[in-house]
Amino acid sequence: MHAHRCILTARCEAFRGMFNSSMREGSKACQEVPIQEVSYGSFRCMLQYIYGGAVQVPDELAVELLGLADRYLLDGLKMLCGFTLRSMVSVETVARIIQAADRWDVPRSPLKQHCMSFILANYEQVVTHPVFEELSSSPHLLLEIARAAIRILAPATSCAGTAPSLRPAKRPRHV
Numbered sequence: 001m002h003a004h005r006c007i008l009t010a011r012c013e014a015f016r017g018m019f020n021s022s023m024r025e026g027s028k029a030c031q032e033v034p035i036q037e038v039s040y041g042s043f044r045c046m047l048q049y050i051y052g053g054a055v056q057v058p059d060e061l062a063v064e065l066l067g068l069a070d071r072y073l074l075d076g077l078k079m080l081c082g083f084t085l086r087s088m089v090s091v092e093t094v095a096r097i098i099q100a101a102d103r104w105d106v107p108r109s110p111l112k113q114h115c116m117s118f119i120l121a122n123y124e125q126v127v128t129h130p131v132f133e134e135l136s137s138s139p140h141l142l143l144e145i146a147r148a149a150i151r152i153l154a155p156a157t158s159c160a161g162t163a164p165s166l167r168p169a170k171r172p173r174h175v
Contacts, residue, residue: 014072049077057084063100070104082111
């Protein structure tokens with residue numbers, strides 16, 4: 001794929017660092033930069049963003065493109081990916097999307113918060129869906145979900161006076 005070094009340098013901090021360094025890519029003699037572990041479609045979409053400042057993020061590339069945008073320090077592209085992913089949240093996709101948001105999006109990300117709200121609002125359907133098991137590789141997310149769920153359940157049960165007691169019941173005394 002062909003691109004202009006001057007445009008990449010002007011529009012992308014990661015490429016600027018790469019081309020203005022003593023790394024191999026910084027040499028004027030370097031005509032090719034190998035890009036590893038990314039699909040052609042995602043990289044092409046990222047280049048369209050770098051060149052044009054905006055891009056339509058395809059649903060099927062949104063998660064990979066979010067990771068690529070994070071890798072190349074493109075916050076605007078991360079935001080566009082977040083908009084696309086937010087519209088894709090469903091029982092079948094929320095586990096994958098919350099993992100992507102947790103890994104690559106900004107701290108306290110609106111995308112992650114949207115996923116968390118969706119999980120809590122659809123708790124039974126989400127946690128019983130087979131895709132939810134993918135979160136076993138992210139125990140910290142499972143813990144966050146459990147803590148958020150208990151914050152919702154605890155006030156409801158304690159207000160109704162139906163919260164179970166954790167103390168052992170007293171035995172009646174026989175006289």
